Amino acid sequence: MSFNTVTSSFKVTRRRRAPLAEAARVGLIAGAALVAFALIGAYAAMDKRHVVEDLLTLSQIACGLMVFAAGYATARDGRSGPAAALLHGLVAGAVAGACLALLVWLTVSVNLRATLVAASPALARALSLGAPVASTQALAQLPVLGALLAGLGAAVGLLPPAGRHAMTTGLGVVLVAGLFRDVFASMLDNLPDFTGPEIELFGPSGLNPGAAPVLFAAGAAFSLLRRRLTRRAGVPRSGASRLGSALLVAGVLVLPLVTNDFVAQVAMLVALYMLMGMGLNIELGLAGLVDLGFVAFFAVGAYTVALMCSSGPLAVADVSFWLALPVAIVLAACAGLLFGLPVLRVRGDYLAMATLGLGEIIRVLVLSDALGPYLGGSQGIIEIRHPSLFGLELKSPASLYYLALALAAVVAFVSWRLQHAKIGRAWLAMREDEDVAQALGIDPVASKLLAYTIGAAFAGAAGAVFAALIGSVYPHSFQLLVSINVLAILVIGGLGSLPGVLVGAIVLIGLPELLREFGEFRYLFYGIALVAMMHVRAEGLWPAAHARENVQPENAHA
Amino acid sequence: MREVSTSPPLLEVRGLKKAFGGMIAIQNVDLSVAQGAVHAIIGPNGAGKTTAFNCITAFVPPTSGRITLAGERIDGLPAHVVARHGIARTYQNVRLFPNMTALENVLVGQHRRLHATFWEAIAGSGRFRREEAEARVRALDMLDFVGIPHRAGHLARNMPYGDQRRLEIARALVGGPRLLMLDEPAAGMNPTEGRALVDLIERVRDRLGVTVVLIEHHMRVVMAVAQRITVFDRGAVLTEGSPAEIQADERVIAAYLGRRSGASGPAPAPLEPVVPASRLEARIA
Numbered sequence: 001m002s003f004n005t006v007t008s009s010f011k012v013t014r015r016r017r018a019p020l021a022e023a024a025r026v027g028l029i030a031g032a033a034l035v036a037f038a039l040i041g042a043y044a045a046m047d048k049r050h051v052v053e054d055l056l057t058l059s060q061i062a063c064g065l066m067v068f069a070a071g072y073a074t075a076r077d078g079r080s081g082p083a084a085a086l087l088h089g090l091v092a093g094a095v096a097g098a099c100l101a102l103l104v105w106l107t108v109s110v111n112l113r114a115t116l117v118a119a120s121p122a123l124a125r126a127l128s129l130g131a132p133v134a135s136t137q138a139l140a141q142l143p144v145l146g147a148l149l150a151g152l153g154a155a156v157g158l159l160p161p162a163g164r165h166a167m168t169t170g171l172g173v174v175l176v177a178g179l180f181r182d183v184f185a186s187m188l189d190n191l192p193d194f195t196g197p198e199i200e201l202f203g204p205s206g207l208n209p210g211a212a213p214v215l216f217a218a219g220a221a222f223s224l225l226r227r228r229l230t231r232r233a234g235v236p237r238s239g240a241s242r243l244g245s246a247l248l249v250a251g252v253l254v255l256p257l258v259t260n261d262f263v264a265q266v267a268m269l270v271a272l273y274m275l276m277g278m279g280l281n282i283e284l285g286l287a288g289l290v291d292l293g294f295v296a297f298f299a300v301g302a303y304t305v306a307l308m309c310s311s312g313p314l315a316v317a318d319v320s321f322w323l324a325l326p327v328a329i330v331l332a333a334c335a336g337l338l339f340g341l342p343v344l345r346v347r348g349d350y351l352a353m354a355t356l357g358l359g360e361i362i363r364v365l366v367l368s369d370a371l372g373p374y375l376g377g378s379q380g381i382i383e384i385r386h387p388s389l390f391g392l393e394l395k396s397p398a399s400l401y402y403l404a405l406a407l408a409a410v411v412a413f414v415s416w417r418l419q420h421a422k423i424g425r426a427w428l429a430m431r432e433d434e435d436v437a438q439a440l441g442i443d444p445v446a447s448k449l450l451a452y453t454i455g456a457a458f459a460g461a462a463g464a465v466f467a468a469l470i471g472s473v474y475p476h477s478f479q480l481l482v483s484i485n486v487l488a489i490l491v492i493g494g495l496g497s498l499p500g501v502l503v504g505a506i507v508l509i510g511l512p513e514l515l516r517e518f519g520e521f522r523y524l525f526y527g528i529a530l531v532a533m534m535h536v537r538a539e540g541l542w543p544a545a546h547a548r549e550n551v552q553p554e555n556a557h558a
Numbered sequence: 559m560r561e562v563s564t565s566p567p568l569l570e571v572r573g574l575k576k577a578f579g580g581m582i583a584i585q586n587v588d589l590s591v592a593q594g595a596v597h598a599i600i601g602p603n604g605a606g607k608t609t610a611f612n613c614i615t616a617f618v619p620p621t622s623g624r625i626t627l628a629g630e631r632i633d634g635l636p637a638h639v640v641a642r643h644g645i646a647r648t649y650q651n652v653r654l655f656p657n658m659t660a661l662e663n664v665l666v667g668q669h670r671r672l673h674a675t676f677w678e679a680i681a682g683s684g685r686f687r688r689e690e691a692e693a694r695v696r697a698l699d700m701l702d703f704v705g706i707p708h709r710a711g712h713l714a715r716n717m718p719y720g721d722q723r724r725l726e727i728a729r730a731l732v733g734g735p736r737l738l739m740l741d742e743p744a745a746g747m748n749p750t751e752g753r754a755l756v757d758l759i760e761r762v763r764d765r766l767g768v769t770v771v772l773i774e775h776h777m778r779v780v781m782a783v784a785q786r787i788t789v790f791d792r793g794a795v796l797t798e799g800s801p802a803e804i805q806a807d808e809r810v811i812a813a814y815l816g817r818r819s820g821a822s823g824p825a826p827a828p829l830e831p832v833v834p835a836s837r838l839e840a841r842i843a
Contacts, residue, residue: 414680421679421686422672425658429666432655439615441641441670441733450676 019088023074027092027150030070031099034063038103038127041118042521047126051178052212053203059126061175067096067146071153086154093150097143100127104142108134162227166220173219178207180514186260252405256398264397266513268469271404272462273509276482277489277501278411279458284487285496285544286424287451288431289344290352292483293359296339297332297456299366299478301463304328306381306473314376321387325464332460333453340452344445347434359483366475380474387468400469407465411458412498418454419498427451428496485509492533494540503541566629568593568769569614569737574623576609583609584793587623591737591786596763596770598780600804601790602814607773608650610790611741615647616640627737642670644736648726648743650773656715660706660725663714664697667729696732704728704758720751727758731766738762740772744779756782781805789813 037043037059046059071089080088103119104127106112112119121133128138129145156167177184185202201211256264276298283289307316308324343354366375375381386395387403394400418424426447429437438444467473485508493504507529512522533541567590574587584606591597599607613620616637625633632640646667655663672693674686701707704724709717714725723743730738743759744752756779762768774780780787780801787804789796791813797804804810 417680417682418676421676421690422669422674423676423679425662425666426669428658428662429655429669432657433653435617435637436649436653436655437666438637439617439641439647440667440729441638442666443636443638 019077019080019084020091022077023088023091024095026070026074027095028099030066030092030096030150033066034096034100035103037063037066038100038123039116039118040521040524042524044118044120044123044126045521050203050206051175052207052209053205055209055212056178056206058179060129061178063100064149067093067149068153068156070096071150071155072157073153074150075154075157082158085158086151089150089154089157090147093146093148093153094143095146096150097146100146101139101142104128104134105139162224165227166223169223170216170218170220173222174207174212174216177201177215178212181206183259183263183514186263187258190258256401261397263514264401266510268397268401268404269513270505270510271401271408272466272469273486273489273505274408274501275404275411275462275465276459276486277493277505278408278415278498279455279462280486281455281490281496281498281501282415282418282427282458283451283455285490286419286431287427287448289448289451289455290348291355291452291455292352292480292487293339293355293357293362294455294459294486295478295480295482296359296362297335297459298463298466298482299362299473299475300332300335300456301328301460302467302473302477303366303375303381303463304331304460305464305467306384307375309387309468310381310384312381312383314374314381318385321385321464321468325461328464329457329460332463333457335460336453336456337449339456340449344448344452356480359480363475363478366478378475380472382472384467384471384473386471394468400465404465404469407461411461415458415498423447423450431496488530490540492530492541494543497540497542497544500540500542500544507541565593567591568628569771570624570626571610571614572624574610574613574625575621576606576613576618577621582793584613584790586794587790588795589788591769591771594763594767594769595785596759596772596783597786597788598784599771599773599788599790600775600777600780600810601796604792605790605813606793607790608741609793611647611739611771611773614640615645615739641733641735644734645739646730646733646735646737647739648723648730648741650741650745652719652722652726654714654722654726654729656713658714659710660701660712660714660717660721660728661694661697661710663725663729664700664732665693667700667732668693668696670733700728700732701725703731703761705754719746723747724758727762731762731768735768737769737771740770740774742773742775744774744776747776749778752776752779753782755779759783 043059043063046062047057049058050056051058051061070092074088074092075085077085077088104124107119107121107124125133127142128134129141131138131141156164159167181202188201201208201215207215255267276294279297280291280294283291283294305321305324305328307314308319308327309315309317309321311318339355339358343351343358346354365371367377369377371377386393386400388394392399394403426437426442429440429442430444430447434444466477470477489501489504489508491504492508493500493502508526512526515522569589569591571587571589574589575585576583577585587606587610589599589610599610601607609618612618613623613633614625616632616635616639620633623633624631627640627643627645630643632643632645635643655666658666672689674683674689678686698707698710701710704727706717706721706724706728709721709725714722717725727738727740727743740759744755747755759770759772760783763770772780772784784801786798787801788798789804789807789810796809796813797807799807
């Protein structure tokens, strides 16, 4: 894979400027970001969402964070003393705020709406923050607010690492709690009420104003405490991280029970994408095969279950899901083998193109007149029966979540075992250098074909679960976008890393689903996050290589 | 100097030719490597040494010619089958698996020695566990053998250059080859490292019983370690002999300096190795 090589060529060499000019430049960049944020309509859309009840909206927080980051960045530049850094932060913030004030003034005095739809009076009103619209007070308060926020950012940037970490943790806790109010509120609803009605963490749409500082303090205190504990030799790091993963597993297991159906449904989707991610991880992460037609095998699995477990007119059989599941897996694997034979002799980019074609072929075939009578064409297949276990029908989102999770666990186990066997090492070697791997006795076509077949089988399993979850299958569920999403999960999580698949699925599938109020702006942030990610951490959130290094040094002298 | 056995040659190359389009890289190459020998191939850059290596290991398919290993024909076979016949190699510019640890690199080298199936690996059968444990021990032993036991857990790309070269040899050896082919193993090494390499090659031959063919420019290394030397020039074998014979051969010195007997005027001097006449003679003599 060449993601890393591509991104590492983007190393920017920064020219040295006078610090004040640099601060103004950072301020201008932040200001431009703010203006763009407002003009695309994101500000107005996200202004409806209160993170802290009646006090702070999501868009205000987003703008605040941009300015805060600008101040932080100027202070972290580290070329001047604390007082100067603070001043530079103030300057950057004031410049950024002034940009926004200019926008408000323009919106009111010039009619921009002909070209910029979002530059509406409503925007000007929202940005005046309660002051009379576009009054001197409204215009003046923006640079002042900006300067204050960026000054705060600079101050945090100047703190020693412990303090910085505590501040950012506290801020993060408040943000997460406010953003995912629904998840946490439903969890709290399901818990027995210890606190009594007078202390409520959440209001109807966000955090209660009283609760936000408490949470901030709690987060900061936790960070400081953790730092103190880990520094002391008493608590070894691995012990702490083991506790962390135990908590994570427990959280994953009880999640749908303590929250509402919507969260369970999102969790189910995450588990489903994890299944697919682990399939593609074998192909792309381990064997280095760029497969853009991954969704084809997903479709094979889904249609197999649909045809075998439906009471509809198109059904071939009406058997149990548990019988159809292995059939779906085997059929998907066969499809993988059949597709793999012609395409796996090509390498790299050509392989991506070939698989892209194959992925589309399946979808077009389903829609075609030839297969329409058997697969329902664009009408799809409906009335797929829910799987049942011990006479219990798995119907609720929570139970289906457990089904997907159980399958994901099995697939993760198989992946893990294969990864640490001869074949897994052969895949990794093929990814790194195909010619050298072959010179060591590895049959390239056979091992690629195996990777492709196993990946297809996993995708087939995911498709089978998908059909059972949704209860119906339509060709439009099997768009190229699904393949791309799975690919993005792997890249974000870290190629070849199993925990990375989990992290990637949560970040790319779970978070956007939970943040539905972002609407189409989700994809904007999605894109920004991807670009930023490739710049800052191209190897993924949970990279595989680092996990491997120095794992065995103590055994080295065995 | 060790005696070369009189048994039939391990590797026999007859009439090897490789043409890239219209450009003939090598032709009429005959090479015969005795069992248990260290056989060096020398020659100016562009003489076709690495091309011959690549043809023997099926990295590139030869245009024509016949290659046999211990009497079995191996030309025309794919590279992984040639490897299974018992040929392992290293590369002129080190080609490790950079994002894998040293231990993992050496484990990959054992690919053809491991027999547990796919299903056994998933089930974690007894044979699979036993085999993996043995493979680990073998890998660590091999890292120890080449002198980098402390590197086992390091990513290959983070290792110093000299250790990378050793790791590449370990990866090649751990598969239990009959013939080890080293492409400029001493490149970029100082005299001390060169001596350590000579020692390593001798241990490979004597303790592991592996026949070694090496391409090398460092004359000191070649003269110290090889029993037999083949000199390549302009895509063909110029001459072959014992180190003493090669040292005495006028044509070899001429080839290295770019002067050829019978040629009118001096041909363009090869860029590398930049060896002045006096120094070359000092090295060879």
